[in-house]
Amino acid sequence: MTHPFSRINPVAKLGAALLLAACLVLTVDWVSAGTALLLELAAFPFLGIRARRFWLRTLPVWVAAPLTGITILLYGRPSGTIYWEWFAVRISDGSLELALATMLRVVAIGLPAVVLFITVDATDLADGLAQVWRLPSRFVLGALAAFRLVGLFANDWRYLELARRARGVGDAGRIRRIPGQVFALLVLAIRRGSKLAVAMEARGFGGPIPRTWARESRFEMGEWATLIAGLMVGMIAIAAAVGTGHWNFIVG
Amino acid sequence: MTNVPGPSSGSPVRPARVRAAGWGWRHAPRTRWALRGLDFEIDPGERVLLLGASGSGKSTVLQALAGVLGGSEEGESAGELLIDQRPASDSQGRVGLVLQDPDSQVILERVGDDVAFGCENLGVPREEIWPRVRHALAEVGLDVALDRSTAQLSGGQKQRLALAGVLAMRPGLLLLDEPTANLDPAGVAEVRDAVARVLESTGATLVVVEHRVDVWLPLVDRVIVLSPDGALLADGAPEDVLQSRGEELAELGVWVPGHPHAVAPRVSAPGTRVLGTRDLTVGRSVAFAANGFERRMPDLGFLEGTSTAITGPNGSGKSTLGLTLAGLLPPIAGTASARGTLRDGASEHPIDWRSRELLTRIGTVFQEPEHQFLRSTVREELAVGPRALKLSSAEIAARIDELLQRLRLDALADANPFTLSGGEKRRLSVATILATRPRVLVLDEPTFGQDSRTWAELLGLLGELVDEGKAIIAMTHDRRFVDTFADREVRL
Numbered sequence: 001m002t003h004p005f006s007r008i009n010p011v012a013k014l015g016a017a018l019l020l021a022a023c024l025v026l027t028v029d030w031v032s033a034g035t036a037l038l039l040e041l042a043a044f045p046f047l048g049i050r051a052r053r054f055w056l057r058t059l060p061v062w063v064a065a066p067l068t069g070i071t072i073l074l075y076g077r078p079s080g081t082i083y084w085e086w087f088a089v090r091i092s093d094g095s096l097e098l099a100l101a102t103m104l105r106v107v108a109i110g111l112p113a114v115v116l117f118i119t120v121d122a123t124d125l126a127d128g129l130a131q132v133w134r135l136p137s138r139f140v141l142g143a144l145a146a147f148r149l150v151g152l153f154a155n156d157w158r159y160l161e162l163a164r165r166a167r168g169v170g171d172a173g174r175i176r177r178i179p180g181q182v183f184a185l186l187v188l189a190i191r192r193g194s195k196l197a198v199a200m201e202a203r204g205f206g207g208p209i210p211r212t213w214a215r216e217s218r219f220e221m222g223e224w225a226t227l228i229a230g231l232m233v234g235m236i237a238i239a240a241a242v243g244t245g246h247w248n249f250i251v252g
Numbered sequence: 253m254t255n256v257p258g259p260s261s262g263s264p265v266r267p268a269r270v271r272a273a274g275w276g277w278r279h280a281p282r283t284r285w286a287l288r289g290l291d292f293e294i295d296p297g298e299r300v301l302l303l304g305a306s307g308s309g310k311s312t313v314l315q316a317l318a319g320v321l322g323g324s325e326e327g328e329s330a331g332e333l334l335i336d337q338r339p340a341s342d343s344q345g346r347v348g349l350v351l352q353d354p355d356s357q358v359i360l361e362r363v364g365d366d367v368a369f370g371c372e373n374l375g376v377p378r379e380e381i382w383p384r385v386r387h388a389l390a391e392v393g394l395d396v397a398l399d400r401s402t403a404q405l406s407g408g409q410k411q412r413l414a415l416a417g418v419l420a421m422r423p424g425l426l427l428l429d430e431p432t433a434n435l436d437p438a439g440v441a442e443v444r445d446a447v448a449r450v451l452e453s454t455g456a457t458l459v460v461v462e463h464r465v466d467v468w469l470p471l472v473d474r475v476i477v478l479s480p481d482g483a484l485l486a487d488g489a490p491e492d493v494l495q496s497r498g499e500e501l502a503e504l505g506v507w508v509p510g511h512p513h514a515v516a517p518r519v520s521a522p523g524t525r526v527l528g529t530r531d532l533t534v535g536r537s538v539a540f541a542a543n544g545f546e547r548r549m550p551d552l553g554f555l556e557g558t559s560t561a562i563t564g565p566n567g568s569g570k571s572t573l574g575l576t577l578a579g580l581l582p583p584i585a586g587t588a589s590a591r592g593t594l595r596d597g598a599s600e601h602p603i604d605w606r607s608r609e610l611l612t613r614i615g616t617v618f619q620e621p622e623h624q625f626l627r628s629t630v631r632e633e634l635a636v637g638p639r640a641l642k643l644s645s646a647e648i649a650a651r652i653d654e655l656l657q658r659l660r661l662d663a664l665a666d667a668n669p670f671t672l673s674g675g676e677k678r679r680l681s682v683a684t685i686l687a688t689r690p691r692v693l694v695l696d697e698p699t700f701g702q703d704s705r706t707w708a709e710l711l712g713l714l715g716e717l718v719d720e721g722k723a724i725i726a727m728t729h730d731r732r733f734v735d736t737f738a739d740r741e742v743r744l
Contacts (some may be wrong), residue, residue, distance in 0.1 A: 121361075123361050144360070145360065152355060159618065159620070163624040166615070166618075167611075167624060168641070171606050184625075184626070192356055196359070199349075199356060199359060199414075200359055201320045202318045202347075202349040202418075203359070203369055203421065204373035205369070206373075207344040207345075209373070211372055211373055212378055214364075214365065214372055215378075
């Protein structure tokens with residue numbers, strides 16, 4: 001059973017995430033980021049993503065946000081009361097506030113980006129990019145087909161590693177072997193890629209005939225609603241910041 | 253730009269006519285013509301088996317017919333190659349090509365999309381594409397859901413998928429370039445039967461390249477043979493050509509029924525036990541393959557001076573057992589242990605050996621030779637192992653020269669390993685292992701895709717090694733290999 005949200009055109013999801021991000025990077029303050037985050041958390045349960053999957057996929061965001069926060073807390077431009085000082089490290093009112101704002105911002109931009117994309121299928125995205133956004137089909141389909149090879153590369157990589165042990169050069173440190181192995185993988189990748197290109201060309205890819213699409217990539221009510229929702233969250237966040245006087249335009 | 257009409261709605265397949273008139277091709281950087289002066293005509297609906305030695309340009313003919321040889325930057329052509337009066341380079345949609353490597357011709361993520369791909373490129377209207385897709389899948393007997401992931405298909409299924417993708421384009425000429433060379437016996441039968449059904453229902457013209465003649469003999473009504481220098485050697489009814497040219501074809505590496513290659517009899521006597529397993533479970537972690545797995549293995553022992561063939565269907569864990577015995581993958585449970593001359597002062601378990609300790613003990617020949625090449629010339633490649641052993645440069649040079657000669661690689665000493673032919677790559681991958689004189693050899697599908705000449709050479713060489721007292725363990729689907737060479741077969 002598929003959740004209705006997973007059927008929304010991926011380009012709409014991509015667009016919504018971009019619109020929201022565009023609103024939030026205009027300012028660095030904790031009110032706008034916090035507002036956006038609250039709205040997002042309220043919306044997520046309705047998108048049909050299981051809790052386990054949600055936490056697993058968004059883990060990088062939860063790790064990255066506090067790290068960014070701590071860095072800014074220690075090294076951000078100081079202002080107001082200084083609480084603690086040690087060499088270049090200064091914790092002040094200003095750096096505290098900036099750290100909180102940045103941390104919330106990373107979460108508020110990162111979470112929807114990840115969540116919107118958990119439900120995206122690469123093929124559907126390519127369909128959308130080529131049909132809705134009118135990107136050149138040669139480029140989009142080439143990238144899509146190449147993307148599928150990545151799985152094979154992971155397998156190649158393991159074999160390259162085993163082969164090095166078998167050939168007697170596996171005792172040197174793992175790190176030292178990486179450049180050679182990357183090069184070998186590159187050689188294999190180019191060979192696989194050119195074989196794939198022949199197979200695609202043999203099926204008429206890149207020919208003179210205008211291409212049709214087996215599946216129509218639709219952009220309808222649901223897609224517009226998704227875009228508007230992304231923009232709304234951003235706008236409400238900005239309004240809250242301006243209204244409470246925390247708006248802090250990043251340029252200037 | 254030429255105006256190529258797309259196939260009209262619901263059109264039945266119109267078999268294509270092929271004509272070559274003094275046709276030839278020279279690959280851009282080379283001075284020698286790969287093919288020259290080819291003259292032949294193939295009538296609509298004819299089924300042709302195209303034979304020739306490795307490197308005689310069979311695949312080049314197919315790629316030219318499919319119009320994928322490329323333009324003047326790829327090479328130079330001479331004469332004419334026509335499909336229904338139209339140049340082959342300009343015949344999109346009239347010709348469908350299925351290639352050898354199952355992994356490199358799956359284009360999209362889902363089965364249905366992959367089959368639809370060719371139709372989309374030919375501008376077939378959407379409402380006509382899906383009936384064509386379903387029909388093509390039914391015709392090749394691939395009974396899976398349209399949204400099934402293509403990555404989960406077996407080799408034989410992937411080849412049938414490629415065939416379906418080509419069929420959906422309704423080509424009048426079907427080209428098959430060794431479509432079964434990389435498949436196990438079950439896969440070979442699947443693909444051959446699917447092709448038979450397709451020809452039956454469409455009547456399309458067929459050109460198939462394959463050196464295993466017996467697979468296709470029941471299906472074809474004509475055989476064309478290319479000489480090693482790319483000219484026409486023979487052309488006629490299969491019985492006539494195989495009868496009159498059988499000996500010659502066998503020399504070229506073609507598997508001609510009734511012309512077996514002589515393999516020298518072996519003289520070895522089994523020695524002591526050097527490697528054994530107990531309660532062994534082999535497997536791959538989830539990180540290795542897309543889906544990890546575990547297989548329980550029978551207890552096995554391997555003696556010096558014997559050859560063991562390990563057989564079994566795809567997915568029975570043959571390759572994984574090989575990598576585990578070779579000390580490359582850790583056992584999931586149980587042990588693989590070395591003893592006696594093989595252990596020679598090292599730890600009991602091969603997986604605990606250092607990479608350098610493995611060199612003189614167990615040599616592994618991977619299924620894909622390209623995975624184990626490390627250097628940019630054949631000579632350098634052979635020096636890798638001996639250098640790791642810190643042998644003197646005089647000793648290294650002596651070993652390399654001997655191997656180059658023994659494996660007929662001397663003319664290629666300065667060539668890049670990646671540019672060698674399939675048979676040459678296989679010989680080189682075996683030679684790199686022999687350079688450090690290991691006591692046990694583990695080979696994964698050593699005869700996959702080899703022509704009969706390379707096959708016989710390989711068996712001769714492995715036979716000598718067993719006679720010298722080495723233990724050979726080969727994972728294989730090749731019945732002939734098992735029957736001719738193995739002292740013992742272990743079925744998984």
